[in-house]
Amino acid sequence: MPRFGPETVIATFRVRAGEEAAFRALLDRHWTTLHKLGLTNGEPSLVFQGKDRGGALLFFEIFTWRDAKAPETAHHAPEVEAIWGAMEPLVEDRKGQPKWDFPHVAPVPMPHARA
DSSP states (O other): OOOOOTTEEEEEEEBOTTOHHHHHHHHHHHHHHHHHTTOBOSOOOEEEEEEOTTSOEEEEEEEEBSSTTHHHHHHTOHHHHHHHHHHGGGBOOBTTBOSEEOOEEOOOOOGGGOO
């Protein structure tokens, strides 16, 4: 069972048409780089691909930072900034939604999940 906590992020990426392969290659390096720098809790990221209501491509990456300071540390790491910089032209604002979004979430205990 993945270990999630208050520093878990559900990253949403609205990927431009025709940029799937390039984006996937960068996304493959993303968590590995964060982990190599000691910025994650060690649990591998979960990656999902889907489409929005208009049929445009979405990617989701779910991972947990090591602690609350890790995101700021990532913003100062050249290896991470290089990946984020390369991702930026591959994503787009869409229907009033930002090109990427990084809400932090925390698990909610639910009775049905106790099994």
